[in-house]
Amino acid sequence: MYVAVKGGEAAISNAHRLMADRRRGDRNVPALSVEQIVNQLSLGVDRVMAEGSLYDPELAAMAVRQARGDLIEAIFLLRAYRTTLPRFSNACPINTSRMRIERRVSATFKDIPGGQLLGPTFDYTHRLIDPSMAGDEAVTPPVKRERPTEESCPRVTDLLDGQGLIEADVPSNDKPGDLTREAIAYPVGREVRLQALTRGDEGFLLALGYSTQRGYGRTHPFVGEIRIGMVDVEVDVPELGFAVCIGAIRVTECQMVSQFKGSADKPPRFTRGYGLVFGQSERKAMAMSLVDRAMRADEFNEQRLAPAQDEEFVLEHCDNVQATGFVEHLKLPHYVDFQAELELLRTLRREAEMASADTPMNEPAE
């Protein structure tokens, strides 16, 4: 018998109203503005844009506010929003070698051309809660120093590339696959993996990257370079017949240099993993580059033994909107499914009881 159950509308409506109240909290405390979130919780906003796969700081801040600071919920909201907009076109690939650098470090070359620029980093802080954070003390403006005349900041991988010590980029303008438009069929190209990774969950990728360091798909990596800064976005405008710059976005790029591979016709050289993420998101870019390298196992004839090397495992599980959808759906009513399971269990038990009644009980052993 199937009984359709209705009801709950009033409960749902009141629950949403209660949630709105709790989101606002104590009315004597001023409400957060979107501007405050964009400015003062900017790294949270960056994460929402990266994993929501939509660059728009104000929208991401609204989502963070609406989600009460639950970033995965905010990412979900942003993903939902992006499905409502038409895609006008594809931008030209960004050129990270022309980034306006805000931070740039290399762990492999001390005297890298362009220098080591620490920028606004948590590194070298003591990780002690600053008592002044309880109040609103004035913050001193940053120190300035004159910039050397137009010093170029070549990507570190391009420096090594000149000596053939590192695998070179193979430039190509092939149309990349797009996992938001086409179903994934494995194996996939590296460009689809990179798209999945850049919008993938930071925590999941961090854990996988960590696992490669601990021996599950060992890559023996060095940070060749991390750079954070603004890059111009150019879009071809067919009506004009040329590309125009439509503004700039902040991105984080990580070049991970991994241990060498050679072949019969090529001397050994360093291999690479790549991370590129919206916003200031160093941990994510590093994790992405580790997992990117691990998933290139086939290219270098490495055995695929570890989870991080298994592209299907990584791609199918790195999306936190998909993951949260499937995990969290378990809390929705499953009355009928469960009833069916219960019925099955009762039948099994009844059959077992009948079977044991048929066969005479064995005498207990003495």
Added chain:
Amino acid sequence: MHSPDEARKRRLDALASGDPTTLAERYAALEPSAPAATPIRGPEIGMVMLRGRAGGGGAVFNLGEATVTRATVKLATGEVGHAIVLGRHLQKAGIVAHLDALAQLPDWVQVIETGFVTPALAEQDAARIRQAEETEATRVDFFTMVRGED
């Protein structure tokens, strides 16, 4: 100095990267005296798919989308202006498209240049220099400690 396309690109680049509020203030002063524009398309909000290259210089991959606003307008004399700007800025896109159309009029091109493009470029330069100088102060100056006699 510039071909017409180069001059137009330079103008559109400068206007698109400008602050929407500042642009609107400058436009408010000019608009009453300028030939009016009628909308052809938009302003409308949509997205473009941003792209990167594997390794920085390799194969193209899809990085994620960004919101954009585009607009196309036409003057009574037939000049068509286009705009596409990052973000959800209906007013800004409309203004940039109107300025793009006006700049095709010989009487207006200099007005747009001195009133909009030059100050926008100066503001962007100032912001970039400030940011670069703040970053520069965080440069690590390595020095070597000499130990022992040799």
